[in-house]
Amino acid sequence: MTNYIVRLLLCGLIIMIVPNYLKGINVDGYTTAIIVALVMSILNTFVRPILSLISLPITFLTLGLFSLVISVCIVYLCDYLVDGFKVEGFIPPLILSFIISIANGAVGMFQKDK
Incomplete structure (x- = not known):
């Protein structure tokens, strides 16, 4: 949990x-950022696997590049669900998802699994 x-x-x-x-x-603020992080975590846990399964043929045809589109869709879904969080374009949410995944990976290296 920690x-x-x-x-x-x-x-x-x-x-x-x-x-x-x-x-x-x-x-809008730090509270909104924490809410966005929580909603994005929930979306990545429950919605992303469904989207990945549905888009498996196109992901296979594009050699995995369509997974980037799924990442952007998750950020846009979060934009839709959380007031005070606005996203425009394709590149900014893609970069945001890259930065978040890199940071989570770095933190995961230093945390102990129980």
Whole structure:
């Protein structure tokens, strides 16, 4: 549980910092960033596997590149569900999802699995 909270707070911090450097992403405040991190976590847990299964043929044909489109769709779904979080374009949410996944991977290397 502690590992999840650390990742959630890190993701919220990233979601709060990234809009300062990327046009196309707007976050109202830190509370909104934490809510976005929580919603994105839920969407990645439950919705992403369904989208990946449905789009398996096109993902296979594009040699896995369609998974990038799924990542952007998850960010846009989060935009739709959370007030105070706005996303425009294709590249900014793609970069945001890359940064979040890299940060989660880095944190995962330092956390112990129980």
